[in-house]
Amino acid sequence: xxxxxxxxxxxxxxxxxxxxxxxxxxxxxxxxxxxxxxxxxxxxxxxxxxxxxxxxxxxxxxxxxxxxxxxxxxxxxxxxxxxxxxxxxxxxxxxxxxxxxxxxxxxxxxxxxxx
Numbered sequence: 653x654x655x656x657x658x659x660x661x662x663x664x665x666x667x668x669x670x671x672x673x674x675x676x677x678x679x680x681x682x683x684x685x686x687x688x689x690x691x692x693x694x695x696x697x698x699x700x701x702x703x704x705x706x707x708x709x710x711x712x713x714x715x716x717x718x719x720x721x722x723x724x725x726x727x728x729x730x731x732x733x734x735x736x737x738x739x740x741x742x743x744x745x746x747x748x749x750x751x752x753x754x755x756x757x758x759x760x761x762x763x764x765x766x767x
Contacts, residue, residue: 664692672697673704737762 675686676697683701687694735750735758750758 669700670704673700676701 672686672690672692675681676683683697684694687697733752735748735752735755737748737750739746739748750761
């Protein structure tokens with residue numbers, strides 16, 4: 653004669669899982685000790701911790717929070733910036749140098765030149 657034993661899978665609420673995971677994250681806490689205190693297999697608690705970590709990282713990505721990023725400041729050049737254009741037509745070449753502070757004037761001059 654055999655005795656049939658039916659096993660019922662235990663279910664835990666989300667609050668219970670969160671409480672156990674939070675206890676594991678405490679200073680000096682051991683996953684095995686916390687699991688034993690609650691009568692749960694340590695592997696089950698480790699899996700809950702993995703899932704909780706994935707949820708936290710997914711939430712952090714989805715929130716769209718501002719994250720400051722330090723940027724390197726480009727060095728300030730002491731050389732005055734200029735616009736330099738070289739025009740060629742057949743054997744004739746012409747180089748034009750114009751200060752960038754007067755870029756609008758250069759645009760007007762170029763427009764007139766190309767008419």
